[in-house]
Amino acid sequence: MARTTTIVRSTDRAAAPLQGPARKRKRSTAWLNLLYVPALLLFAVFIFYPFVKGVQISFTNWDGYNQDYKWIGGSNYKRFFNDPDMGRVIRNTIIYGVGSAFLQNLIGLAYALFLNMNIRTRGVVRTVIYLPVIISSLIMGYIWYFFFQYDGGAINDILLLFQDEPSNLLGDKDWNSWIITFVNTYQYLGIAMVLFLAGLQTIPKDYYEAATIDGATALSRFRHITWPLIAPSLTVSMVLNLIGGLKLFDVIVAMTNSGPGYASASMSSIMYLLYFGREDAGYAATIGILMFVMISVVSIFALYLLRRREVHA
């Protein structure tokens, strides 16, 4: 089989010596492209088609089951922006996204700089800090629930030393979305740390030596050498964590189930509640589409800003 194709090709070349090689490449390319057809097919069926359907559903009042439903134009979108619950949901989604991305990068960078100082226990620390990354975030949510729960929670055991009544931390509107942000940060800051460690490794040691000889302080060495040169790590880590936080779902379900009311809901968790709890499929689809728009706009914008920084550095 292989041999015959070679023969055909060599006669080709003999017949048209000038354009032969070019034509050969073109022909073999065309059928090799068949190799990505399975992947494209899966994409078409499970991403593109549902997406188009989703846009359609977002303009209807479908309840999720009934076959007859009406086209209601942009009412779902109008409803979203006038919905008193949604202000809170958008606020939470932004806290989960921007808040945890900021914290993860800050703490991750601090840890990376620390471990880069020739710490003897470096391997152990890295293993321990990275461990939560490989655990299901639902399970991670339960583990932290044991800390923050009202009745017999580990945090309340400490608080009770100073106050008479336990605090309902997860039921408190001022606290719960920050607690969830904290849990998400704890779980995934290992990724930021590892990315920064890898970035620090690429910086040549001579830069620091030269700067030290010139009398640069530790702070100015960080500002003028480390910070610009870890820009690629920062870009990846920031965008990755931003997307991860904006779509947060599992931890919320595990810790508060979006409650009390919708006080700790994110866009993904409220979409779930509206679809399965309230049978409000058209509205849920609308929230999905808006989430899609928001996440792509935010991450492309962040990518653009951070990449531009890299070029300047």
Add this chain to the structure above:
Amino acid sequence: MRNKRSAWLTSLSLVICLIHILPFYILLTTSFKAADDLSSKWVMPGYLFLDNFSSAWREANMMSAFRSNLIVTAVSVVLIIIIGSIAAYPLARYQTRWNQFVYAVFVSALIVPPLTILVPLYKFMVDIGGMNQYWGIILLFVTFNLPMTIFLYTGFISTIPRELDEAAMIDGAGRFELFYRILLPLLKPITATVIILTGVAVWNDYQFSVFFLQHPHTRTITVALASFFGQYNSNIGWVAAGSLMGALPMIVLYLFLQRYFISGLASGAIKG
């Protein structure tokens, strides 16, 4: 002077470790504590109590959940590797304008979480009879993990010298032979990365499994735990024991292969 500084840094690093290990300590104390033991979660029980584990194992039907997890993860990862690696080959080797466009389509899906199309996806799965079936969720996992897989394989194949292909072709190897005999062995390191990345993601998944595998016979560990938590959230010891059992396989694997886990995930991300 130097010794003093190093001792100080080492103890600081141990404090950081302790803080990060705390949740696992609480998980342990909670899961080994009897329901009528009202002592604080900070206190290790002074007795050996395994009832939480046996109850959780039985009540959450963990045996069947583990089986589901194994089937779904193994089949998904194998399919992801086959479909992803063959798709990356023409995209890396023949960068025509059309192929660059196809590559951009695949990779752009990296940014957008598939959760946003949940409602239509759910309807579609009901329509094609894929609900509560292993094949249904496996197809979803394969699709959603393809962007990362194609991205990694395409990047990696581009770094393999083209001359290798040409040398093999001169020796009379066909394209497929070339791919499987010459390229595939070279792809081992990136394949290890893909296995870890997608394997962890699929094994730990909750946000899709909860919708598409709800049936008690096919549901996975996370779904079983969540419904168990809904039923028995007053019995926190059971939930803790179930969580511990659910997390244990990944923890053990991680402790043995941590070098691959950490470098794999980092190399996967840094190339972005």
